[in-house]
Amino acid sequence: MKSIDLPLYKKTKxxxxxxxxxxxxxxxxxxxxxxxxxxxxxxxxxxxDSELTKKKFKELLKEQLKQRQTDKFYSFGVFRKDDGxxxxxxxxMDISRGIFQNAYLGYQIFNIYWGQGxxxxxxxxxxxxxxxNLKLHRVEAGISPKNKRSLKTAKALGLRKExxxxxxxxxxxxxxxxxxWALTREEF
Numbered sequence: 310m311k312s313i314d315l316p317l318y319k320k321t322k323x324x325x326x327x328x329x330x331x332x333x334x335x336x337x338x339x340x341x342x343x344x345x346x347x348x349x350x351x352x353x354x355x356x357x358d359s360e361l362t363k364k365k366f367k368e369l370l371k372e373q374l375k376q377r378q379t380d381k382f383y384s385f386g387v388f389r390k391d392d393g394x395x396x397x398x399x400x401x402m403d404i405s406r407g408i409f410q411n412a413y414l415g416y417q418i419f420n421i422y423w424g425q426g427x428x429x430x431x432x433x434x435x436x437x438x439x440x441x442n443l444k445l446h447r448v449e450a451g452i453s454p455k456n457k458r459s460l461k462t463a464k465a466l467g468l469r470k471e472x473x474x475x476x477x478x479x480x481x482x483x484x485x486x487x488x489x490w491a492l493t494r495e496e497f
Contacts, residue, residue, distance in 0.1 A: 316442060317377070317383065317385070317438060317442060319434040319435070319437060319438055320390065320434075321390075321430050321431075321433070321434050322390075322430070323389060323390055323391070323427070323430060324387055324388065324389060324390055324396070324427065324430055324431055324434065325388045325389075325390050325393075326385045326386075326387060326388075326399065326431055326434045326435055326438070327385055327386060327388070328373060328374075328377070328383075328384065328385055328386070329369070329370055329373065329384070329386050330370070331367075331370065333366075333386060333395070334363055334366045336388075336393065336394070336395045337361075337366060337386075337395060338361040338366070339395075340394075340395040340396075340419060341353075341355065341356040341360075341361055342355055342356060342358070342361055343355070344356075344419055344420070344421070345419075345420050345421055347420075348420050348423075349455070349456060350453070350455075350480060350481055350485075351417075351453065351456060351459075351480075352417075352420055353417070353419075380404060380406070380443075381402075381403070381404050382400065382401070382402045382403070382404065383400060383401040383402075383404075383412075383438075383443070384398060384399075384400045385398060385399050385400070385431075385435060385438075386398055387399055387416075387418065387427065387431040395419075396418055396419060396422045396427050396431075397416065397417045397418035397419050397422070397427065397428075397431070398416070398417055399414070399415065399416040399417075399431045399432060399435045400414070400415040400416070401413070401414060401415075401435060401438070401439050401443070401445075401448070402415055404443075404445070409446075409447070410444070410445050410446035410447060411445065411446065411447040411448070411449060412439055412443070412445050412447075412448055412449070413448075413449050413450065413451065414432060414435065414436065414439075414448050414449065414450045415450075416428055416431060416432050416435075416459075416462075418431070423458065428458075428459075428462045429462050429465050429466060432462060432466055433466060436448050436466065436492065436497060437497075440494045440497055445494070446493055446494050447491060447492070447493050447494075448468075448491065448492050449489060449490065449491045450463055450468060450489075450490045450491070451474065451477060451478065451487035451488070451489055451490075452487060452488045452490060453485060453486070453487060453488075454473065454486060454487075454488055460488070463490040466492070467492060467496065467497070468490035468491060468492045469490065469491060469492070469496075470488055470489070470490050471489045471490065471491050472488070472489055473486055473487070473488050473489070474486065474487050474488075474489055
């Protein structure tokens with residue numbers, strides 16, 4: 310399946326979820342240069358100026374297009390509808406086709422916007438894209454047991470906890486346990 314032919318754009322009450330485009334450079338550079346200090350191990354800090362160049366952004370766009378064309382990874386910007394402000398990103402990654410039809414959901418809302426329901430709204434729209442546009446059957450999220458905000462988001466989305474995967478991801482120099490949360494098309 311070549312995703313390039315699929316509409317990968319979703320509007321919600323407050324947000325627009327879509328792949329990044331050339332005209333997003335200024336918004337992207339501004340967002341990643343004005344982050345607050347990290348609030349947990351998954352949160353980011355400001356990017357260095359050397360990572361926020363127009364050349365790096367064009368490379369990012371090229372890589373994201375390549376990933377969409379291979380139907381393995383979809384990255385979407387989360388933009389506020391009323392003013393176009395970049396609030397974060399959401400991804401469908403490590404897509405498996407064949408008998409599995411699965412993707413892993415990843416999301417990041419910049420911490421300045423936490424507590425406003427943007428993660429839930431963006432993830433719900435992305436799950437809709439996964440099931441309706443990409444014809445996936447299952448979406449999973451791996452969440453650190455310490456990440457209370459993400460666990461709350463998973464519950465609010467209707468994902469069900471399937472268990473704990475011990476030492477699943479290597480993050481910040483150590484192996485971390487992850488709770489596995491999932492949702493199938495039938496449940497959505």
